[in-house]
Amino acid sequence: MKRSRSPRDLWASLLPAAGGALALAIAWRVPALTAGGPMPAWLLVILLVSGIAAACHRPAVGIASLGLGTLVLPAAFRLSGVAWAAAMAAGLLLAVELALRIVHRLAALQPAERRGFLPRSLEGSGRAALATLGAGGAWLGLAGRWSPEPALAVVAAVYLLLWTGLEIADRKIRRPEAPLQIWKILVPLSLDAGGWIAGGVILLAGDRAGWPFAVFLTACFAGLAVETTRHGLLHRKAQDRARDLERLRRASRRMTTPLEEMASIADRIHTECEKVLESDKSRLFWFQFEALAPGSEFRSWWWGPDSEVLEEGVPEPDRYPPKLPGFHRRTQWQILERLLRARPDATALARIRLWCDPRRLDPKKIELLDSLLPQMTASVQRCLLDREAREDPLTGVAMRRVLEKRLHEVHTRCCETGAAMAVLLCDLDHFKRINDTWGHPAGDAALVAVAGVLKGMRRAEDLCCRYGGEEFVLLMEGTNGEDGLAIAERLRQAIEALDFQVEGQRVLLTLSAGVASFPDLYIKTGAELILFADEALYEAxxxxxxxxxxxIGQGRYMDVEGDVLTTEEAAPAAAAPRIFV
Structure with a gap:
């Protein structure tokens, strides 16, 4: 939301605006300040148009002053008097602010000044009136006593000093604790000084060569200012375009950086959308990312105005965007929806939705966002391909190559820190009989059911992997052997309690598991722990x-009751359990 105006800001806006209006009202009642009378309409129009054209040139960002538009003030003092000149200065600045606003809208440029148009314009008009009246007082005091050149220099100095003082007072009222950076005031006012010099030349030309020549000279100065302004706008547009292209280049580089999870992709896409739209929570309020890839689980993540991180689920925004300060027409959200499609078959991989306030959204930024869609699509597609390379397509758990890499990493870490690790290797009993009796689809369904139980029981840091066929591995860092055996027993009981049905009949699923742990067993590599777990599974x-x-080593095994068994203890072969109940 846009920051509300504080009492200090209100006073800083009110004082120059009200002071300028009051000073003008008093000036109209002083005969000496209105001695010149109104100038001819044609001359007034020419001076106003020339002043507006000259004042539109603002290469320095800092304050909103008349700039080169002051070139019309000396002639206005001579021809119509101080009060008329002050009124012209105030109206001139209002017209300049309006013209610049229109130009920025047409050129799709963001205004450099963040304050609103109306308060900024009224403040500037008040300062222009006050500074012009002060300079006019110096003009009246020096007229007829000094020669024109030094008199104009003093008048210009009074004008610049008054405007500088008004700007300093404005900054001290708004932010009294902030350090005063005087150069931000003096640099823009250098254009006002140049305007006074040009105005002095015009005034002297009017006195010595006639006012038609002075008007022509004024038009030349104004035309030069207009051309300079046009080049400045083109340069600024080129800079903005270059900045946008650089932003897209950096976003493209970030989007092509490999990531592991789709949630990270969604978070990155949200961040890039904010950067491209230049969002400050006043343009982009709600964001949603939906994973739509065929064969993958539908998932959605969203972000709202009060969100700290991306959340999983579906957003529920209000019907209307939040209110803006001032008077604005209430409007509904503008929803930008984009599908990320893979090439060449145009398969929908994901969908992004952006809830934006249409009153604050720049259409040019939407074009930039659309140009980033190929990078977003490539990032999602890369994540899916990486997932296909890491996950078993049937069960959704990790593949064997992922386990081999993680085993080495965990074993190295445990050797350095002295922590424990355990491996649980389990196998679905009589899996071949299920395939032979009910067919491979039933066998696949049984594997999926077992994998679902495994994924549901593991911790976030544990790795669940399909080791091969009907065998699964659970790698548990920070778990000793006895805890690993207890986890295996809970898993066995959960599998036995599964209500797995095929064609309306319940099929009993049972599972055997072997557990091995480090440092309880001496191993040189993490892969050796799999061999010990496989021996325990074979014994089970x-x-x-x-x-x-x-x-527990040396051909000895421990069951869940704590009894120690050895391979020499021949156990009678057990009959195969019934798999249909």
Whole structure:
């Protein structure tokens, strides 16, 4: 939301505007200040147009003054008097602000001044009236006593000093604790000084060569200012375009950086949308990213005005954007919806939605956003390809190559820190019988059901992997052997309790598991822990299946009751359990 105006800001805006209006009202009642009378209409129009054209040239950002438009003030003092000149200066600045606003709208440029148009214009008009009246007083005091050149120099100095004082007072009222940077006032006022010099030349030309020549000279100065302003606008547009292209280049580079999870992709796309739209929570309020890739789970993430991080789910924005300060027409959201499609088959991979306030949205930024869509699509597609390379397409758990890499990393870390790690290797009992009896679709469904239980029981930092066929591995960092055996037993019980049905019949699923841990067992590499867990799994199957054993070394195993078993203890072969109940 836009920051509300503080009492200091209101006073800083009110004092120059009200002071200028009051000073003008008093000036009209002083005969000496209105001695010249109104100038001819044609001359007034020429001076106003020339002053507006000259004042539109503002190469320095800092304050809103008349700039080169002061070139019409000496002639206005001579021809119509101080009060008329002050009124012309105030009206001139209002017209300049309006003209610049129109030009910025047409050129799709952001105004350099952040304050609103009306308060900024009224403040500037008040200062112009006050500074011109002060300079006019010096003009009346020196007229006829000094020669024109030094008199104009003193008048210009009084004008510049008064405007500088008004600007300093404005800054001290608004931010009394902020350091005063006088150069931000003097640099823009240098144009006003140049305007007074040009105005002096015009006045002297009118006295010695006639006012038609002075008017021609004024038009020349104004034309030169207009051309300079045009070049300045073109230069600024070129700079803005170059800045936008650089922003897109950086965004494209960030979007092509590999990431692991779709949530990270969504967060990055949201960040880039904010940067491209130059959002300050007043242009982009709500954001949604939906993953639509075929064969993947539908997921959605959103961000709102009060969100600290991207949240999973669907946003629920209000019907209308928040109110803006001042008087504005209430309007509904402008929803920008873009599909990210893969090439060449145009498959929809994702959808982004942006809820924007149409009163604050720049159409040019929408074009920049659209130009970034290919990079967004490539980032999503890369994430999906990376997921395909890492995840088993049937069960959605990690593939074996991911386990091999993680095993090495975890083992190295545990060797350095002395922490524990455990590996749980489990196998679905009588899986071949399920395939032979009900077909491979039923076997696939059984594997998916087991993988779902595994994913539901693991911690966020654990790795669940399909090791091969009907075998799964659970890698648990920071877990010792006994805790790993307890987890395996809970997993076995959960699998046995599954209500897995095929063609209306419940099929009993059972699972055998072997557990091995480090540093309980001496291993040189993480892969050796898989071998120990495989031996424990083989022993569990040899002893009748549907059980869990922990390898404690030297051919000894521990069951869930804490009993130690050895491979020499021959167990009677158990009959295969019924798989239909």
């Amino acid at each position: 199957k040899r002893r009748g299946r549907n059980r869990c054993l922990l390898d």
